[in-house]
Amino acid sequence: MTASLELFFDVVSPYSYLASTQVAALAARHGISVRWRPFFLGGVMKATGNQPPATLPARAPYLLRDVQRWAAKYGVPLQFPRRFPANTLLAQRMLTALQSDEVARLAPGFFALYWAEGGDVTDPDTLRGRADALGFDGGALLAAAAGDEVKDRLKATTDEAVRRGAFGAPTFFFDGEMYFGNDRLVLLEDALVASGAMS
């Protein structure tokens, strides 16, 4: 059985975006698979009482600088959205309608839309168009996202993350341990090395 790394993420989260650009290469370096797990960050915040860092006025300008620094370090585009935070419930539900390997193909498209292209991540037509462009049936995903089965599954994933200790995004789990934040990829990689995941 191949060891697996779980990534709980929400398209609304800048540090989820940043981490999402690195996780495939990280996993490949250690010969493990990534299980992409869309959850709803708003639900995590509500359940835990956590607040987004930019809520603190003194912290907001620093956050803008910080995400740009990480984007520069990673060599990925980043344009801070004019509308932030956005309600990503529909986007996360569309992702929830997919299998993990499909999420791995669509989530980067949604992230790019919101974090690099100034797109409206709340707009159904925009999301459908992006899904279509990446080879999915965007209309079918929108329909699935409106159904109770997908709504319940997204809620269950969010509840599961909270139950396992998550309080923000991105949150990784590997080998029974939780890692929170793009800035903990370095500790996660240490754990991958220590586990001898690549054998």
Next chain:
Amino acid sequence: MTASLELFFDVVSPYSYLASTQVAALAARHGISVRWRPFFLGGVMKATGNQPPATLPARAPYLLRDVQRWAAKYGVPLQFPRRFPANTLLAQRMLTALQSDEVARLAPGFFALYWAEGGDVTDPDTLRGRADALGFDGGALLAAAAGDEVKDRLKATTDEAVRRGAFGAPTFFFDGEMYFGNDRLVLLEDALVASGAMS
């Protein structure tokens, strides 16, 4: 003129401790000096409305794991204090009575006391003993810490940090840019490389 890196810290802060164990080597790698600037984190929190991360119940157990992971990564001892947070006003005032190069010698002793040895960082006799052991006149430092000049200077340093954008600890400044947290040493080092500080 040698380029300088400012480090605002408080002995109460676990991530200040962790960063403090790395900063001398970081600076040496790039041929710059470190200006150790003791401030009072409680004052920063009050001025900005920020809260320590462990305030959030869901986050507290993760924080304990996280600081141990960083300590293991750095190869430094860490024993989470039974009394946390502690009031470090006296310790920070004693450090404020010193010049930066002296702070660089005493602060590690206070950090070790609180973060590695289970010592009482609020106890005047303990602080005096540690200062004496490191070649300072602990009694004179305690006396200075009780004087208005040092009290005012610590308050001024704290106010300056807040005015420049700080909202927590450790906070670094280099080349007009602020970096917050032990986990941003990697971005700070990128900036040092880019600046060609080591020439």
